[in-house]
Amino acid sequence: MCVCKIGIRNNLYYPLMLIVCISLRKIDEIIINLSCEYNKSFFITPLLIFISQFFAGFIPIFNSEKKKTSQKKSIYSGIELIKNESTINQLDNEMKIYILIIFASFFNYIGVIVRKNINSYSHFENKVRGIQIIFSALLCYFTIRIKIYKHQLFSLIVIFIILIIILSIDFSTNDGTNEFFKNYGLGIFSCLSRTFLDTIEKYLFEFDYLNPYKVLMLEGLIGCLLLPILFITNQTNEDFNEFFGKKDWKLALLIILSLIYLVLSLFKNIYRVLTIKSYSPMTRALAESIIDPFDFIYLFINRKKNNNMKNNNILNSIFYFIVIFIFLLITSFLSFVYNDFIILYCCGLEYNTHLEIQKRSILYENINGSIMDLENNIIDEKEANNRNAELTIK
Numbered sequence: 028m029c030v031c032k033i034g035i036r037n038n039l040y041y042p043l044m045l046i047v048c049i050s051l052r053k054i055d056e057i058i059i060n061l062s063c064e065y066n067k068s069f070f071i072t073p074l075l076i077f078i079s080q081f082f083a084g085f086i087p088i089f090n091s092e093k094k095k096t097s098q099k100k101s102i103y104s105g106i107e108l109i110k111n112e113s114t115i116n117q118l119d120n121e122m123k124i125y126i127l128i129i130f131a132s133f134f135n136y137i138g139v140i141v142r143k144n145i146n147s148y149s150h151f152e153n154k155v156r157g158i159q160i161i162f163s164a165l166l167c168y169f170t171i172r173i174k175i176y177k178h179q180l181f182s183l184i185v186i187f188i189i190l191i192i193i194l195s196i197d198f199s200t201n202d203g204t205n206e207f208f209k210n211y212g213l214g215i216f217s218c219l220s221r222t223f224l225d226t227i228e229k230y231l232f233e234f235d236y237l238n239p240y241k242v243l244m245l246e247g248l249i250g251c252l253l254l255p256i257l258f259i260t261n262q263t264n265e266d267f268n269e270f271f272g273k274k275d276w277k278l279a280l281l282i283i284l285s286l287i288y289l290v291l292s293l294f295k296n297i298y299r300v301l302t303i304k305s306y307s308p309m310t311r312a313l314a315e316s317i318i319d320p321f322d323f324i325y326l327f328i329n330r331k332k333n334n335n336m337k338n339n340n341i342l343n344s345i346f347y348f349i350v351i352f353i354f355l356l357i358t359s360f361l362s363f364v365y366n367d368f369i370i371l372y373c374c375g376l377e378y379n380t381h382l383e384i385q386k387r388s389i390l391y392e393n394i395n396g397s398i399m400d401l402e403n404n405i406i407d408e409k410e411a412n413n414r415n416a417e418l419t420i421k
Contacts, residue, residue, distance in 0.1 A: 030371075030372040030373070031369055031370065031371060031372070032369070032370045032372065033369065033370075034367045034368050034369065034370050036367065036368070036381055041298050041301045041302045041305055041306070042298075042302045042306065042310055042311075042313070042314055044294070044298045045298040045302050045311070046317060046318070048291055048294045048295035048298055049314060049315060049318055050318055051291050052288060052291040052292060053322060055284055055287055055288050056288070057325065058284060059281065059285075059288070062277075062280060062284075063273060063277050063280055063281040064277075065269060065270060065273075065281055067262070067265060067266040067270070068143045069143070069257065069260075069262045069263060069265070069266040070254070070262075070266045070267070071266055071270055071285070072143045072288070073250070073254060073257075074251070074254055075285060075288055075289045076139050076247075076250070076292050076296075077136075077139070077246075077247045077248075077251045077254060078247065078251065078289065079247070079289050079292035079293035079296060080135075080243045080244065080247025080250065080292075080293075080296050081243075081244050081247030081248050081251060082247070082293060083240055083243040083244060083293050083296055083297050084240045084241055084243055084245070084247070085240075085244070086297065087240050117234075117235045117236060118234040118235055119234070119235055124231065124237070127227050127230065127231055128242065128245050130223070130227055131223075131224050131227040131228055131231070131242070131246060132245065132246045132249035132250060134220040134221070134223045134224040134227070135220075135224050135246045135250060136253050136254075137217075137220050138220040138221050138224060139250065140257075141213050141220070142217050151210050151213075151214035152214045152217060152218065153319040153322055153323045154197070154214075154323075154351060154355070155190065155193070155194075155211075155214050155218055156312070156315060156316050156319050156355075156358065157186040157189060157190050157316070157358045158190065158218045158219070158222075159218045159221055159222055159308075159312040159315075159316075160183070160186065160309050160312040160313070160316070161183055161187060161190075162218070162222040163222045163225060163226060163307075163309050163312055164179065164183055164309055164365070166222060166223070166226040166308075167226055167307060167308060167309070171229060171230050171233060171234070173307060176379035176380075177376055177378065177379065178364060178367075178370075178371060178376040178377065178378075178379065181364075181376060182361040182362070182364045182365040183365070185361055186361050186362075189354045189357060189358055193351060193354055196347070196350065196351075197211070200347070221312075222308065225303055225311055225312075226308055228242060228300060228303050228304075228308075229303050229304070229307065229308055232300075232303065232304040233304075239297075239300035239301060239303075239304055240300075243296055243297070243300055299311055299314075302314065306366070307366075309362075309365060309366060310366050312362065313359075313362040313363065313365075313366050313368075316355075316358055316362045317359050317362075319355050319358075319359065320352055320355040320356050320359060323348075323351065323355055327344075327348050364376075367380045367381040370383070
C-alpha cells in the first residue's frame with residue numbers, strides 16, 4: 028500500500044510566487060490575444076522580457092539606504108564596534124565567469140526568441156516539458172554533483188516513459204507536414220536551452236557566489252543588444268504594424284497590458300533565479316509543469332474553435348485530449364515527488380527525502396540528548412556516592 032504525504036520545506040515563498048507570476052503572465056497573454064487580437068509577438072514581447080530582466084538588476088539598489096543606516100550604527104555609545112569583513116573566494120577566475128554569463132545569456136536569448144515566435148509552439152512545449160526536469164537532473168548530476176536518489180530516479184524513469192508515449196502518439200497521428208516536425212524540434216530545443224540556462228545559473232550561484240540580480244541584469248542587457256538582429260527579417264515590421272496598427276482604444280489597452288506583462292516578467296524572472304538558487308533547476312521546471320495541464324486545456328479549446336472538424340475528428344481529438352491531459356497531470360505529480368514536496372511511502376522511496384532526513388536528524392538529536400542526560404545522571408550519582416563514602420570514612 029502506497030501512502031502520500033506533503034513535504035513542507037523552507038523558503039516555499041520563492042517557488043510559490045514563481046507559480047503565481049507565471050500564471051498571471053499567462054492570463055495576461057491570453058487577454059492580449061483575445062481582446063487585442065495581437066498574436067505576432069516577434070520583436071516586442073522578447074524586448075519586454077529582456078528589459079524586465081535588465082531592470083531586475085536594480086532591485087537591490089532600493090535596499091542601499093538600509094545598508095547605509097546599518098553602517099551608521101557602527102558607533103554605539105561612543106564605542107566603535109569591530110566589524111569582521113569576510114571575503115568569499117570564488118571557485119573560478121573572472122574570465123571563466125564572464126564566459127559562463129555569456130553562454131547563459133545566449134541560451135536565454137535563444138529560448139525567449141524560440142518560445143515567442145513559433146506558430147502553435149506552446150502546444151508542443153507543454154507536452155515535452157518533462158524533458159526539462161530529466162536533462163536538468165542529468166546536467167546537475169554530472170556538473171555540480173547534485174545526487175539523484177531512489178525516489179528521484181523513479182520519477183525520472185516514469186516521466187521518460189510518458190514522454191516516449193506522447194511522442195509515439197503524436198508522430199503516429201500527425202499530418203506528416205514539415206511544420207509539425209519543425210515545431211516539435213524547436214519545442215524540444217527550447218526546453219534544452221532552458222535547461223542549460225538554469226544549470227549555468229545554479230553553478231554561478233553555488234560556486235562563484237554571484238548575485239542573482241546582477242546575473243539577471245547582464246542577461247537582459249545582452250539580450251537587448253542581440254535583439255536588433257531580428258530587424259533583418261520582415262516579421263519585425265509585421266510585428267510593429269500589427270501592434271501600432273490597432274484602433275485607438277485597442278492600442279491603449281494593448282499598451283497597458285504590455286506594461287503589466289513587463290512588470291509580471293520582472294517579478295517572474297526574479298523569483299525564477301531565487302528559486303534556482305534556493306532549490307534547483309528541477310524545482311524551477313516544476314513551477315511550469317504545474318501550469319501545463321491547464322494551459323493545454325486553453326490551447327485545445329482555442330485550436331478546436333479555429334478548426335472545423337467532423338464528428339469523427341472531434342471524438343478522436345477529445346480522446347487525444349483526455350490521454351495527453353492525464354499524462355501531463357502525472358508528470359506534474361512526479362515533479363512534486365522528485366522535489367520532495369510529495370513523498371511516497373512505499374518501496375523505500377521515502378528514505379532520502381527532505382522530510383525523512385529532517386525527522387532522522389531530530390530523532391538523532393533527541394537520542395544524543397537523552398544519552399548525554401543519562402551520562403550526566405550517572406556521573407552525578409557516582410560523585411554523590413563518593414562524597415557519602417568519604418563522610419562515612421571520616
